[in-house]
Amino acid sequence: MKRARSDEPPLSSSLCDEPSECPYLETIDRGSISFDSPPICTTTLATTHIYTCLVCGQFYRGRGKNTPAYNHALEEGHYVFMGIGGEDIENSKSSSSSLSSSSSTTIPLDPTVGKFYCLPDNYEVKSSTLNDISLAFTGPKYSAANLPLLDTNKSLSRDNFGSKYLPGFQGLNNLRKTDYISVVVVALCHVKPFRNYFLVEFDQEVNERASLFRPYSR
Numbered sequence: 001m002k003r004a005r006s007d008e009p010p011l012s013s014s015l016c017d018e019p020s021e022c023p024y025l026e027t028i029d030r031g032s033i034s035f036d037s038p039p040i041c042t043t044t045l046a047t048t049h050i051y052t053c054l055v056c057g058q059f060y061r062g063r064g065k066n067t068p069a070y071n072h073a074l075e076e077g078h079y080v081f082m083g084i085g086g087e088d089i090e091n092s093k094s095s096s097s098s099l100s101s102s103s104s105t106t107i108p109l110d111p112t113v114g115k116f117y118c119l120p121d122n123y124e125v126k127s128s129t130l131n132d133i134s135l136a137f138t139g140p141k142y143s144a145a146n147l148p149l150l151d152t153n154k155s156l157s158r159d160n161f162g163s164k165y166l167p168g169f170q171g172l173n174n175l176r177k178t179d180y181i182s183v184v185v186v187a188l189c190h191v192k193p194f195r196n197y198f199l200v201e202f203d204q205e206v207n208e209r210a211s212l213f214r215p216y217s218r
Contacts, residue, residue, distance in 0.1 A: 022118045022125040024079040028133075032057035035137050036173050039086040043068040049110070050086040051117070053078045054133070063112075063122050073119035081119055082133065083112030114138060142199040150195075 034057055039050040041061040050059050051069045055078035060069035063081075073079050114134055116125040156164040172182040189195050 021127055022080060022116075024118060025125075025127060025129060027078070028054045028080055029056070030133070033133065033136070034173065035084070036175055039084050041068055043072075047086045049112070050084050051081040051112075052084050054080045054082055054116075059084070063117060063119060065120075070120050070122075079118050079120075080125065081117050082137070083110065083115050083117065084137065085110035085113040144200055147196055147200065151192075 033052065033054060035052075037059075038047075039052075039059055040047055041050060042058045044061055046061040049061050049063075051061070051063065052059050053069070053072060053076075056076070058072070060072050060081075061067055062069050064070060069081055073081075114137060116127075116130055116133075117123065118125050150167075153167060155167075157167050158164055172178075172185060174182065
């Protein structure tokens, strides 16, 4: 029996037993990173096993030899990537009927999601200096005790571009004439029952609506 081909080769044990600071972390350009666009490989249009280049912000598939991410690292000298998963469109379509008949469905996550890798050497990078990027990808987590602070906090924070914003009410990026819908979403976020549901209660519910609602709960 032939072994199934995978774009995710095993990490080198000599490099990953004790992950250390990557020498290329200073090449990361936080201004180029955006998680607003769908995770689709720039080269192949694949939607699974997607990694974002933390230098240029482009999406590429795989980490193994000759994969788009691997080739991008060699050709462009961009070495730091973050796993962002993606969606298997064909499998999600075939399983739609089973999702609709089940009141609660747990969708397995790609184990590389949220992890950082150095290519082409293919070792995992673990550094506290990357925590802000992880938080931007996963979104902040709120508890019921945090919610009143959104209504009383007056302290401003600064983003990576130096712009000030009020935590909890940061504006949305304009994705080609989407400013009108952004205004509606921001307005809805000021409606407390609606806001509180998506920040706290929704994360406690995993069902067939997750693929539609979860992006708006971040």
